[in-house]
Amino acid sequence: MANHDPISDMLTRIRNASEKRHEQTKVPASRMSLSIAKVLQREGFIAEINEEGEGFRKQLILGLKYTGKHRSPIIRSMQRVSKPGLRIYKNTRGLPKVLGGLGVAIISTSKGVMSDRDARKQGVGGEVLCYVC
Numbered sequence: 001m002a003n004h005d006p007i008s009d010m011l012t013r014i015r016n017a018s019e020k021r022h023e024q025t026k027v028p029a030s031r032m033s034l035s036i037a038k039v040l041q042r043e044g045f046i047a048e049i050n051e052e053g054e055g056f057r058k059q060l061i062l063g064l065k066y067t068g069k070h071r072s073p074i075i076r077s078m079q080r081v082s083k084p085g086l087r088i089y090k091n092t093r094g095l096p097k098v099l100g101g102l103g104v105a106i107i108s109t110s111k112g113v114m115s116d117r118d119a120r121k122q123g124v125g126g127e128v129l130c131y132v133c
Helices: 006-019 031-042 116-122
Strands: 024-028 046-052 059-064 078-080 104-109 112-115 126-132
Touching (some): 006 024, 006 059, 006 126, 024 031, 031 112
Antiparallel strands (some): 104 112
């Protein structure tokens, strides 16, 4: 069965694995999922990114992070904003601040996929992919 929204699928896999406190999760690899994972790693939500397999069977293995004695997940919520049926674009001034700057909005810009902070610094807007906090 074809997956029509691979970004949403990736976010759901990460969210589910994080809630069940898994050490890692596997996500089908693509350039977009790799760039989103790199942004999550830069922002401190994911510990490591590894690749497995070849060709169209390639998968990303994402190491999840937890805090404290009870291993509470770093990722509390992930929300898809722009969907295949309704794309959401924002200019530099319209970029959202998630939880007053505590969370991260992942933006797909003409200069690549980046966090909302980086997009503001570079002065670019783009498609708002998701919110992570």
